[in-house]
Amino acid sequence: MTTTLITGKGGTPHITSGDMGAMQSGIIGNGSYLLQGSDGTFPTVTMQDANHALIPVLNLVVEGRYARVTEAETATIESGVSGQNRNDLVCLKYTRNNQNIETAAIAVLKGTPNTGTAADPTIPSGSIHSASGTAWIPIARIPISGITPGTPVMLIKQLPPMSKLLDSVTLDRKIWSGPYGMKVRLAKVGMMAFAFGSTSFTSNINSNGQTVHETMDAGFLPADEAAILLEGVNGQHGSLSFYSDGKVTISGSMNSGYYFRVCGCWPVK
Missing domain, CATH: 2.60.520.10 (Phage fibre proteins)
Incomplete structure (x- = not known):
């Protein structure tokens, strides 16, 4: 047998x-x-x-x-x-x-x-x-x-233990309140974070790397530095740069009342 x-x-x-x-x-x-x-x-x-x-x-x-x-x-x-x-x-x-x-x-x-x-x-x-x-x-x-x-x-x-494997496949999502009234959808899977969707501003922006008061959410801080790209339907574009300490800067010429596509991907700390 x-x-x-x-x-x-x-x-x-x-x-x-x-x-x-x-x-x-x-x-x-x-x-x-x-x-x-x-x-x-x-x-x-x-x-x-x-x-x-x-x-x-x-x-x-x-x-x-x-x-x-x-x-x-x-x-x-x-x-x-x-x-x-x-x-x-x-x-x-x-x-x-x-x-x-x-x-x-x-x-x-x-x-x-x-x-x-x-x-x-x-x-x-x-x-x-x-x-x-x-x-x-x-x-x-x-x-x-x-x-x-x-x-x-x-x-x-x-x-690694199975608990780490679980962390690596668990999806964490939130909406981050960024500068100038923008809202950005964020998601994190394991050690990678993503920004996606679309957003808009409550006022006009004309900036070349201005530091803003808002900081990146602690759970989505990059290992070094990262960026979120903003592409407007009318040809306007800009970006948000942020760092491991949470500091955020904004660059670009973007008007309020328009929607901007959001794209970003970075390794988290």
């Missing part, structure tokens, strides 16, 4: 790591990922001293298997050689023995020193998906120049 109700009561133990690994790979992905910590940030490997990399508490999903570093631990980095460069890789080493007992541990792959640009060591072949006896999952690179190790570079992909 090849069809099994994995999470149903079977009367005997029947849920394997392969079952859960297949499910988690299907939901999360077939690769290897770093999950955020309880403080909402993604932890990083640091150097404790010249010969020890400090691996913090980590939550990892590697080829469907969930692995944890429950307490900070160190990995030994061999001393470098003056005048030579080397890259070492801090990895999670997965092992499956002849009895299909699976374990995981932090291990270091040492690179080959040379006088030129350092290259990462070759990752030994092997995959959990393929039931290999060992699989190496790189977590961080330790660049070593001469006898001095540099700042570790995280290599494993970060996997």
Whole structure:
């Protein structure tokens, strides 16, 4: 019988790591990922001293298997050689023995020193998906120049929580009250904001970058600067420029009583 109700009561133990690994790979992905910590940030490997990399508490999903570093631990980095460069890789080493007992541990792959640009060591072949006896999952690179190790570079992909995914697809809309009586429709999806529709003014405008009293809504502030373009049906046109601090300037020659098409798109902070 090849069809099994994995999470149903079977009367005997029947849920394997392969079952859960297949499910988690299907939901999360077939690769290897770093999950955020309880403080909402993604932890990083640091150097404790010249010969020890400090691996913090980590939550990892590697080829469907969930692995944890429950307490900070160190990995030994061999001393470098003056005048030579080397890259070492801090990895999670997965092992499956002849009895299909699976374990995981932090291990270091040492690179080959040379006088030129350092290259990462070759990752030994092997995959959990393929039931290999060992699989190496790189977590961080330790660049070593001469006898001095540099700042570790995280290599494993970060996997944001589902709450972030929800934020990225949630539509936020509002009408912003801009200068000279104008009303602008704004929308935000994830980290992108949009201005659309049409608007009009309550007085004539003739400006070359005048700063106005109104500020851009806090929820739609750009990462740096952005602009909303205004195109009138009678050939008049102008623009609103605004910045990460909320300051807004207006440019153009536009008369009241006319409608202007609104167009804008920018990344938010």
